[in-house]
Amino acid sequence: MKRSCLVLMICTALGAICESRGAAAAPLPPASKAEAAVPSPAPDWHNVTAWGVEGRAWTEMPRKRWFDRFPAAAEGTVTPAVWSLSRHSAGMMVRFRTDATDLWVHYLLYSERLAMFHMPATGVSGVDLYARDEQGKWRWVMCSRPENREVRQAIITGLTPGLREYALYLPLYNGVESLEIGVPKGAAFTGLAPRARPIVFYGTSITHGACASRPGMVYTAILGRRLDCPVVNLGFSGNGRMDAAVGELMAKIDAAAYVIDCMPNTGATLARQKCAPLVRILRAGRPATPIVLVEDRRVTNEWIRPQSQRSHTENHAALREIYESLQREGVQKLYYIPGDGMLGDDAEGATDGSHPSDLGFLRQADAFMSVLQKALRP
DSSP: OOHHHHHHHHHHHHHHHHHHTTOOOOOOOOOOHHHHOOOSSOOEEEEGGGTOOBTOOOTTSOOSSTTOSSOGGGBTTBOHHHHHHTTSOTTOEEEEEEOOSSEEEEEEESOSOOOBTTBOHHHHTOOEEEEEOTTSOEEEEEEOOOOSSEEEEEEEOSOOSSOEEEEEEOOSSSOEEEEEEEEOTTOOEEEEOOOSSOEEEEESHHHHTTTOSSGGGSHHHHHHHHHTOOEEEEEOTTOOOOOHHHHHHHTTSOOSEEEEEOHHHHHHHHHHHHHHHHHHHHHHHOTTSOEEEEOOOOOTTGGGOHHHHHHHHHHHHHHHHHHHHHHHHTOOSEEEEOOTTTTOSSSOSBSSSSSBOHHHHHHHHHHHHHHHHHHHOO
């Protein structure tokens, strides 16, 4: 064996050992050439913390990091797994108005893991831009292309001139340390304050956003645009378990509605233990706020897996039983969304059978829409 090959093998092995022992993170890699090509003159940068971000609740409570979903007080009350996942910026969205024809973003991500095996970097770590058209309807514009923890790039250029409102969704399965929006020198720019009384969604990896191709395609974001209202996304991958500690925090939010979409993580047995107490916590804190219970979606390949069919049927029966019991108890403004057909009936609505694709999320939003409209009606 040549000496150079031996040295290479040793260096590779040492690198793997250091990584497995939790060696300190390497410094940020340099930005790609495309990201580094800042125009001249440089854009005017606007820090979004100056006017606020929707989906960031409990704003009066201190945070460990500005873009954390939970306040610092939640650490030690929620489970360690939920706390760790709350560092992700899922559901956060910033609005602004500008007449710029070019828009830039500059943000630093919390984690170096930019993508997952079943979810692209655009969804895990990207930011996703929408704008209102001439009729006031939200329409997609462009998403960022994250290559490193630090992203600095033109998200879109050559826009039709005109003053319009934009919405920028933050990463789903990564966190954000800082975020600025850049516009050409002289362009008008106004940050728009977060709107009040959001719909609060508490759920699983599906609510968290797996496996949307970009942040604007998770069902909570789709519903926020369709209903034109803010949302708070409390989806915790693998850990949406109807925890009382999460419920206590939710009850502090002056919400338009609470949506409990935890059945994929609880199953029938745990739901029977924890769902009714969670509803009672919310109802005690917010007597008039609508509460929506959501059945487990059926996995898209269960047509050929009898055990999955039985499991989901049991889950549905359990939640229906809980719902009817709470109604008999006298709980008011309680609503229910069935799970059958939520992702469609053609087995095409998920990436891995369990987590929706963009198509599945559109179908899920359709399944939620009429019930939420009813729940939100004065």
